[in-house]
Amino acid sequence: MKKILVTGGSGFIGSNLVNYLIKKNHFVINIDKLAYSSNTYNKPQNKNYKFFKLDINNKNQLKKIIEKYKPECLFNIAAETHVDRSIDSPFQFMHSNIMGVFNLLEVIKNFRKKNKKIKLVHISTDEVYGDIKINRSNEKYPYNPSSPYSASKASADHLIKSYVRTYNLPAVISNCCNNYGPYQFPEKLIPKMITNILNNRPLPIYAKGQNSREWIYVEDHCEALYKIFKKGKIGESYNVGSNLNLKNIDLVKMILKIFKKKGFKLGKKVKIKFVKDRPGHDFRYALNSKKIFKELKWKSKTNINKGLNNTVDWYLKNKKFIRSISKKHYSTRLGLKI
Ligand SMILES: NC(=O)c1ccc[n+]([C@@H]2O[C@H](COP(=O)([O-])OP(=O)(O)OC[C@H]3O[C@@H](n4cnc5c(N)ncnc54)[C@H](O)[C@@H]3O)[C@@H](O)[C@H]2O)c1
Structure with a gap:
């Protein structure tokens, strides 16, 4: 059993990773500030799980927790x-x-001065490479973020690499494509469509739905992160992708088909509705993930039909998850105030 610290372990990927690590019999410490997107509906009940409600910008508390538990890994x-x-x-x-990442790096740097071992696995995104109109971006591809979100993630990646190079801080970065699966907050495309279908509401799609994303089932991402912790080389970045790109419109049509196949009677208002595009919207993300396939012998296992079916089934069985979230957090269109 290893002690593993997860920050953001109450969010979508975090909830799945915490469950994955507990299943692998590790002791998991979760630090999360419990923002609007956190899952408070189904918390792990396990003696090998500890939760601290904390912002990663709180340096003193973070230091205390890391010094108390001495985790081998921090995701x-x-x-x-x-x-x-x-x-x-x-x-x-x-x-x-x-700033949160800077704070984490400083705490880890000081912790290591006391000869303590810890590996940082930082979760980043394919969005740092910007719009990939043709081919796929490998780890050497230049960073070219388009939104404040992707620019903040790109900044963190640069900061981490600088700490590896300057302070020998043992960190690895994973750049993953779009995830889907249980516990995802309904502001994101797939759970938004599922929630709207369940609530007889229109299905808003930006522009004409031609934008393309690469999709991975969240459990496959968790497995990749675990591999990266175990075998990933310090200072390296690993793209984590499935090689499967879909246009948004095609993805939404697939979800509708799954509901119909399950015998779900679609409400009258459940219709695709094209809405104003997102400012600066990247047209396509697509990762070249050959490095993790070859070097860490990892590949995503879940095909999109199976993954989407599991996801729809999960939302059907866990309607309380959606009910636990205030509608004000996901029913208004955001991102148009420019
Ligand atoms: N969801 C995806 O498709 C995807 C793809 C690639 C990379 N990522 C990356 O994976 C990570 C998790 O994404 P997600 O979709 O699970 O997000 P999410 O919004 O569902 O969860 C994020 C969690 O982080 C917590 N958090 C945010 N700021 C915090 C702070 N300052 N201190 C403590 N906790 C804080 C929130 O409370 C929340 O529980 C992010 O770093 C994201 O950039 C996500």
């Missing part, structure tokens, strides 16, 4: 994550995604 998943929100209110993104 940094805490971040502000919604691009549209970053357009309207960028400050919080800089605060959590840049």
Whole structure:
């Protein structure tokens, strides 16, 4: 059993990673400030789980927790994550995604001065590479972020690399494509469509739905993160992708088909509705993930049909999850205040 600290362990990917690590019999410490997107509906009930409600910018408390538990690994998943929100209110993104990471790095740097071992696995995104109109971006591809969100994530990646180079801080970065699965907050595309179908509401799609994203089932991402912790080389970045790109419109049509196949009677208002595009909207993200395939022998396992079916089933079985979230956090269109 290893002691593993997860920051942001109450968010979408964090909730899945915490469950994954507990299943692997590790002792998991979760630090999360419990922002609007946190899951408070289904918390792990396990003696090998500890939770602290804390902002990663709180240096003193963070230091105390790390010194008390001496985790072997710190997965940094805490971040502000919604691009549209970053357009309207960028400050919080800089605060959590840049200053929060700087704070973590300083705490880890000082902890290591006492000869303590700890590996930082930082979770980043494919959005740092910007719009990939053709081919796929590998880890050497230049960073070219387009939104305040992706720029804050790109900044954190640079900061981490500088700490590896200057202070020998043992950190690894994963740049993952779009995740989907249980516990995702309904402001994001897939759970938004599912929630609107369940509530007989129109299905808003930006522009004409031609934008393309690469999709990975969240459990596959958790497995990749675990591999990166175990085998990832310090100072390296690993793209984590499935190689499967879909246009938004095609993805939404797939979800509708799944509901119909399950015998779900679609309400009259459940219709695709094209809405105003996001300012600065990247047309396509696509990762070249050959490095993790070859060097860490990891590949995503879940095909999109199976993953989407599991996801729809989870939301159908866990309607309380949606009911636990205040509608004001996901029913208004954001990101148009420019
Ligand atoms: N969801 C995706 O498709 C995707 C893809 C690639 C990378 N990522 C990255 O994965 C990470 C998690 O994404 P997610 O979709 O699970 O997000 P999420 O919004 O569901 O969860 C983020 C969690 O971080 C917490 N948090 C935010 N700021 C914090 C702070 N300052 N201190 C403590 N806790 C804080 C929130 O309370 C929340 O519980 C992010 O770093 C994101 O950039 C996500």
